[in-house]
Amino acid sequence: MDQLTAAHRTLPLGSWIKVTNLKNDRSVVVRINDRGPVLKNRIIDLSYSAAKMLGMGHDGVDPVSLEVVETPLVAENEGPQ
Numbered sequence: 891m892d893q894l895t896a897a898h899r900t901l902p903l904g905s906w907i908k909v910t911n912l913k914n915d916r917s918v919v920v921r922i923n924d925r926g927p928v929l930k931n932r933i934i935d936l937s938y939s940a941a942k943m944l945g946m947g948h949d950g951v952d953p954v955s956l957e958v959v960e961t962p963l964v965a966e967n968e969g970p971q
């Protein structure tokens with residue numbers, strides 16, 4: 891809740907994403923640390939701190955854009971053996 895984190899359905903856990911609030915052009919970089927959102931009409935759930943930095947209203951719902959900043963690297967030889 892106090893960290894700059896978010897939940898996304900498909901982005902790899904550990905990815906860093908720049909989220910921009912399209913209503914006020916504020917941006918914040920968050921780390922994907924969970925799966926979600928539960929509600930089907932949302933693309934991302936932000937932590938309270940991230941939503942506050944973006945200036946989201948009381949309901950916490952605003953149009954946003956996402957930009958992948960960094961994704962975790964997976965070595966080619968890692969995986970099921």
